[in-house]
Amino acid sequence: QVQLVQSGAEVKKPGSSVRVSCQASGDSLSTSALGWVRQAPGLGLEWMGGIIPVLNIPVYAQNFEGRVTITADKSTTTGYMELRSLRSEDTAVYYCMKIGDDCSGVTCYSRMDVWGQGTTVIVSS
């Protein structure tokens, strides 16, 4: 069973960038997708985007298009999320997760079945 370990908390200035890493242990992510979700203080879960490592094709949520870059290394054991032009509203806990498929015949159901522990990012001047 894969486990995901994220990098540590960050404090950033407005206008700067942050890069959060997500390392898989126990298995690679070669047969899965890797996604990123954030949660601002007291609020709900917000989908940011994801990547299918073997294809190296990222997909971004509209709200983050142009400001976020999601990558995964060639060995598909570590994923990265970079968010640029930070503002105070980006203060949140950022989660990575493995998106596995359960397939029956031609139908596959994608679900976020393993989560990282979360990385707190604080944006403050």
Added chain:
Amino acid sequence: DIHMTQSPSSLSVSVGDTVSVSCRAGQNISNYLNWYHQKPGKAPKLLIYGASSLHSGVPSRFGGSGSGTDFTLTISSLQPEDLGTYYCQQSYRTLMYTFGPGTKLEIK
């Protein structure tokens, strides 16, 4: 984006109760609907996928139903550890996901 709504936004219940949480999608998503449980300060955990399939290790008191646009999460015989927030999430298109706003469950 496919818009997701949930009701109620919060619920106060007693141990042993049966609880139902509703989730509605802005368009037909067949049964591409997942449910998660998040305890305060922790990462969410998968409960149900494909609208009604129980994830490995999840207690059988959790159940999911629905298809199309309307879905329900049911928790039977509520336990104290079931407190927290429940989120639905649509997985209709690959990596183009959205979450519902959440339903906060408080134990009386």
